[in-house]
Amino acid sequence: MDKLSIVVPCYNEEDVIQLFYSTVERSIDEIQSLETEYWFVNDGSEDFTLPKLRELHKNFPERVHYISFSRNFGKEAALYAGLQASSGDYVVVMDADLQDPSALLPKMYSLIKTGKYDCIGTRRVDREGESKLKSFLSNQFYKIINKISQTNIIPSARDYRMMTRQMVNAVLSLKEYDRFSKGIFSWVGFRTKYLDYHNIQRAAGTTDWSTWKLFRYALNGIADFSQVPLSLAVWLGTVSFVASVIGIIFVIIRRIVEPNSSVFGWASLVCLILLLGGLQLLCIGIVGKYVGKTYLQSKNRPIYIIKEKH
Known part of the structure; x- marks a missing residue:
């Protein structure tokens, strides 16, 4: 029986933890003969995210696991920690805010099981609900970095993806301190197929990614993958x-x-x-x-x- 690890970075997500688990479980139930484990990574949250994770682990100790950082290290660090802790034959990365549609999980699994692909990624076909400035800057970032970098980064691609253990090990082999996962996923190669979907609003709360933080993140990406x-x-x-x-x-x-x-x-x-x-x-x-x-x-x-x- 195959095992699927679900890695979920969390920062101030107390309102959606239980809802996320219930929603994903409904999608996982559509997949037969699949063992699953959850790895929630609490990235120094300042709300009650950690108590919520403790409670969820207590209710489902065999399936739900969590890691809690000593402080906020950023989503990239949380993602890396979750991948290191995962033990599944396949690993999927998701955001806790339910902007990543769990309904795609059965299709992602069926595609990756064919052996034709090492990764099934996702990308948004629109940015409905986002500010025009943020959408404009994001589009310009992808245009610039793909012109000046030898690593092709897919526009509007999300971190939400399902990977084989071989690809996960390749990603973990890159030990850089200042990480840019969108570039790393592309740099390691492997056969990737992307599934398109329309933008989904957060189930609760507000995003921590301000325009300024996204701008700094983009600069890091350019410096990481272009000279x-x-x-x-x-x-x-x-x-x-x-x-x-x-x-x-x-x-x-x-x-x-x-x-x-x-x-x-x-x-x-x-x-x-x-x-x-x-x-x-x-x-x-x-x-x-x-x-x-x-x-x-x-x-x-x-x-x-x-x-x-x-």
Whole structure:
């Protein structure tokens, strides 16, 4: 009998824990001859998520397990911890807010059982209910990163996916501290089929992913899977240097040809200084982003710390 592990990162999800379990169970019941286990990962929640998980584990001790972090380490760390704890032949990653339709689970399982695919992923065909700004920035992110990265990241793809144990082990073999799972899932390869679905609103509560957090997450993704920003810094520095040399030659020639010509005004000089200074700071910032990632990785700190596990 095959075993399916369901990994569920949780952060302040007290209102949906029981509802999530009941909903997923109804979908799992449609699959015959399948053993299941749940791994809920409490990512330092500040509400009553942990007591809810304790209660659920008490009611279903053989099927429901949980991990609780010592503090909030982020969804990527929670996802990694859940994958490490899972023991199933197949592993599915889901959000607790029920935005990932559990009704797709039987179809995902039937497709992956054919042996044609190592992963059955999902992607949203629309973003109904989201702000236009967030949707615009998300679309632009996928366009940019797929142009500058050799790793193809599927637009609107979700973390919600079912994977074989072989693919899960490949994902776990990547030990980077600052993780970007959407890129990692694509980078490890394996045959993947995507199922489309329409956007679903949260069952309860509000999302913790603000526009600013998504923007920072996107920057991390670009830095993790592309060196183009570093090349951009080099080119900006080269262009600025060449332009400066041309400007100096022009001033010298003009001085020789027209000895009595007026000197450029201080406003022009200030603009040039600000331009070059801004370019320098931009390039230093880009390089600093990569150096910072190297610095964090070199510390060899754990991706997460467990306070409680059952």
